[in-house]
Amino acid sequence: MITIYDIAQFTGFSPTTVSKVFNGYSDVSEKTRRKILDAADELGYVPNAHARSLTTKRSWMIGVLFIEPSGAGILHPYFGGVIEGFKQVATSKGYDLMFISKDVGGKRSSYLEHCKIRGIDGVVVVLPDASDPYFQELLESNIPCVLLDQESTVKSTVYSDNAEGVRQAVSYLHSIGHRKIAHIGGGPTFAGEHRLNGYQQAMQELGLTINPQHIVQGSYDYTIESGSRAMEELMKADELPTAIFAAGDNLAVGAMMAMKRRGLRVPEDISLIGFDDIEMAKFLTPALTTVRQNTYVLGSRAADMLIYSIEGGEDVQQGVIPVELVIRDSCRSL
Structure with missing residues (x-):
């Protein structure tokens, strides 16, 4: 079994210096640390977790x-x-x-x-x-x-930055001519509340009227089913919006499915933007415009x-x- 003494002999550094590297001490230069770690990889060294815990007083x-x-x-x-x-x-x-x-x-x-x-x-x-x-x-x-x-x-x-993401989405819809913009929310979650606030602020900044019937909350789980139910509720409004911002991509997918069941098309009848940029977003038909969080x-x-x-x-x-x-x-x- 390879030990820190083997690494010390291989690199020319002292066993103390080698030990400091594996125990996370900060008083070792990055160049020295890199040489010791590279040598450990080359020699196949496996640190003893129990010994390291005793030395550092951590479980790692x-x-x-x-x-x-x-x-x-x-x-x-x-x-x-x-x-x-x-x-x-x-x-x-x-x-x-x-x-x-x-x-x-x-x-x-x-x-x-x-x-x-x-x-x-x-x-x-x-x-x-x-x-x-x-x-x-x-x-x-x-x-x-x-x-x-x-x-x-x-x-x-x-x-x-949830609120900024929504501002970008609503501003984009405004820039391509939309004025009746609805919101499918993410419920009383941290992100849901921030995205709702961002929607309201963006609409106000752009001088757009918010129709109370155009704000429908999905549930806090952000599921496709929740988005579908919210869209069914939104379609009961006296006047349909021309665009929707959904607080999550799954909510947007559910909304898209509900619209399709009612014979509405995206984007021909209603434009749609999500939030997250999940993997499936680019594979949908149509591919989903969305706010990407990293x-x-x-x-x-x-x-x-x-x-x-x-x-x-x-x-x-x-x-x-x-x-x-x-x-x-x-x-x-x-």
Whole structure:
């Protein structure tokens, strides 16, 4: 078995320096660190996790808490990109990931208890549920946490610039002649409320009248079925809109299906814009114009912020990730 002494002999550095690299000490130059890590890869060195934990007083384990009500779990389109970005940064810095639940060893426990039992160094919370008392308990603890799609004064947060994305979408529709713009919302979620506020602000800034019948809330799960139900409700309005901004791509897909059942076409009858830029968006017919949020950057930024906290950083940080409008075929000029 390869040891740090073999790496020291191979590289010419002292065993102490080699040990510092694997234990994450900051007083080693990047050039030296790179040489030692490259040598470790070449020699096939595998660090002893138990020994490293004893040395650093850390478990080198990060908890992943995903509170998502639709039942899609890790198949949720938001989750994959976020966790991939998070994982790339976390593993590159020596951390492993563990999913957190309320059950440990077959017994019911809180998230905080689970973290303590497993010795978790920190937790990334994806789409947190502010109404969950177990989440609030974790939030109030001294365990480092980073929250995605939530606001907090006690823990660091990172989220997409939702309101700006909606402003871009509504401004684009206005620029191609639309004045009767409706909104299918994402319910009382952090993103849903920000996107609704962005829609209202954009309409006001452009001098457009908001028809109350043209704001219909989908449910907080952002599913295709929810979008379909919302569109059925919207089609009961006294006057149909010429364009719709949907707070999520799945909502937009559901709206598109409901319109098709009623004999309406996108974009010939109603133009449509979503939010997220999920994988299927570009394969729809017509391909969906949407606001792209960079889930990979959301995840990688969250990992940087959490590791900063784990390693002693005390500042509560807030990261707002830019978005961009991706124009495809689901909107037409009037």
